[in-house]
Amino acid sequence: MDHEALRIWSKRAADWAADYHASLRDRPVRAPLDPGAVARKLPPSPPETAEPMERIWADFQAIVPDGMTHWQHPRFFAYFPANAAPASMLAEQLVNAMACNALIWQTSPAATEIEQVMVDWLRQALGLPEGFVGTIHDSATNATLSAVLTMRERALGWRGLDEGLSGAPALRFYASAETHSSVDKAIRVAGIGQRNLVKVPTDATRAMTGAALAAAIAADRAAGLVPAGVILCAGGTSVGAFDRIADCVAVAQAEGLPTHVDAAWAGSAMICPEFRPLWAGVEGADSIVFNPHKWLGAQFDCSVQFLKDPGAQVRTLGLRPTYLETAGREEIVNFNEWTVPLGRRFRALKLWFVLRAYGLDGLRQRIRDHVRWAVAARDRLAALPGVEIVTEPRLSLFSFALETDAATEALLQRINDDGRVYLTQSRVDGRFVIRVQVGSFDCREEDVMLLSKTVQEMLASCSSGPLPSR
Numbered sequence: 001m002d003h004e005a006l007r008i009w010s011k012r013a014a015d016w017a018a019d020y021h022a023s024l025r026d027r028p029v030r031a032p033l034d035p036g037a038v039a040r041k042l043p044p045s046p047p048e049t050a051e052p053m054e055r056i057w058a059d060f061q062a063i064v065p066d067g068m069t070h071w072q073h074p075r076f077f078a079y080f081p082a083n084a085a086p087a088s089m090l091a092e093q094l095v096n097a098m099a100c101n102a103l104i105w106q107t108s109p110a111a112t113e114i115e116q117v118m119v120d121w122l123r124q125a126l127g128l129p130e131g132f133v134g135t136i137h138d139s140a141t142n143a144t145l146s147a148v149l150t151m152r153e154r155a156l157g158w159r160g161l162d163e164g165l166s167g168a169p170a171l172r173f174y175a176s177a178e179t180h181s182s183v184d185k186a187i188r189v190a191g192i193g194q195r196n197l198v199k200v201p202t203d204a205t206r207a208m209t210g211a212a213l214a215a216a217i218a219a220d221r222a223a224g225l226v227p228a229g230v231i232l233c234a235g236g237t238s239v240g241a242f243d244r245i246a247d248c249v250a251v252a253q254a255e256g257l258p259t260h261v262d263a264a265w266a267g268s269a270m271i272c273p274e275f276r277p278l279w280a281g282v283e284g285a286d287s288i289v290f291n292p293h294k295w296l297g298a299q300f301d302c303s304v305q306f307l308k309d310p311g312a313q314v315r316t317l318g319l320r321p322t323y324l325e326t327a328g329r330e331e332i333v334n335f336n337e338w339t340v341p342l343g344r345r346f347r348a349l350k351l352w353f354v355l356r357a358y359g360l361d362g363l364r365q366r367i368r369d370h371v372r373w374a375v376a377a378r379d380r381l382a383a384l385p386g387v388e389i390v391t392e393p394r395l396s397l398f399s400f401a402l403e404t405d406a407a408t409e410a411l412l413q414r415i416n417d418d419g420r421v422y423l424t425q426s427r428v429d430g431r432f433v434i435r436v437q438v439g440s441f442d443c444r445e446e447d448v449m450l451l452s453k454t455v456q457e458m459l460a461s462c463s464s465g466p467l468p469s470r
């Protein structure tokens with residue numbers, strides 16, 4: 001395949017993409033497949049000779065779309081969204097065409113400089129004060145890992161990088177049990193050890209309070225352990241928990257500890273001023289991560305980390321061997337020094353397109369609609385016999401259950417086998433619950449109403465017979 005063929009095929013791909021999106025409401029959200037069903041359709045060995053694009057295209061159409069769970073489906077109510085606004089997809093096409101590696105400024109000045117400006121646009125959009133700068137990671141997992149590594153090195157006086165950890169004291173980190181597993185992963189990968197991540201008890205609203213945090217730190221200090229950092233939850237993945245950010249930041253500051261706030265999902269909602277009380281005090285944090293690739297429409301991957309003092313993170317992660325130097329340009333920013341991987345995609349272009357093509361007003365309108373419709377769906381579900389709302393809507397996320405875990409699990413399976421909507425599960429105080437989050441970019445009110453209708457129908461079918469076997 002050459003570039004002239006690419007011209008033709010990319011036009012076909014664009015038409016296919018438009019048709020695909022137009023057809024989504026008619027497709028089951030989740031791929032109704034058994035494991036191995038897709039792999040069995042591929043030859044076991046690679047081709048020795050070139051194949052015509054016609055045949056590759058035909059196989060793509062025959063095998064791939066039906067093997068996908070459609071994340072851009074308007075009735076995707078599972079996990080959290082991974083929204084791709086049309087303007088984002090267009091920007092990614094252009095990025096694809098240029099296929100750069102934005103590892104340092106010189107390897108694509110536009111990628112670095114648009115990234116700097118977009119991070120600042122988002123800082124303003126979220127109502128964060130001047131002074132925060134930042135970078136774009138692939139995922140919140142890597143942003144949190146970067147923050148944890150930085151907090152570790154701060155606590156070790158930057159000796160861990162050189163000496164390793166074997167002679168170092170055990171460092172202690174603090175987070176609530178509502179924080180995402182990416183925090184546990186960062187703690188493990190950073191050599192801190194899971195047992196040194198203190199899961200601070202939460203209050204009745206699933207929030208870590210300043211008092212509980214202070215007590216955990218005091219207990220560690222009394223035991224001769226070394227507190228090193230605090231990770232705060234702003235919109236937990238399970239049921240949307242928020243720590244008391246202002247109180248916890250005040251405690252951390254009084255203890256001389258840095259803070260990292262995980263707002264991977266809920267951060268997008270902070271473009272709406274009325275939701276900002278949920279994370280009040282966030283301006284005191286040292287590091288904040290949020291994923292425009294979840295709820296804002298700039299597709300995966302696009303995870304923004306705001307930093308008050310990038311120097312500490314660059315000191316931890318930055319390396320500048322001779323082959324990465326830029327002669328006579330000491331003032332430039334080389335973003336690979338802010339992140340774990342060296343190579344980096346040009347992720348800022350889609351933010352530039354999305355923020356301009358919808359405007360903050362257009363994006364706010366979507367998030368406000370989603371929150372309002374989630375509350376409406378909660379009310380409809382609450383009215384169904386046997387349904388109990390287990391956690392009330394936090395932004396656009398709530399959970400419900402039937403009387404027993406077995407009944408709830410059976411209902412969830414029926415809902416997802418039906419295919420019109422897709423929901424996933426969590427556990428709340430040990431109880432199996434069905435999570436509902438409203439957040440798909442193309443979601444309309446009628447899609448959310450079809451959610452409650454589907455649950456109602458599946459409930460009726462549960463009480464009228466055993467699960468059909470698939």
Ligand SMILES: *Cc1c(COP(=O)(O)O)cnc(C)c1O
Pocket residue numbers: 080138139140141142180182235236237262263264265291303
């Ligand atoms: C989704 C999510 C993450 C992980 O995000 P990735 O970008 O997939 O690494 C972390 N924290 C919270 C609260 C999340 O919702």
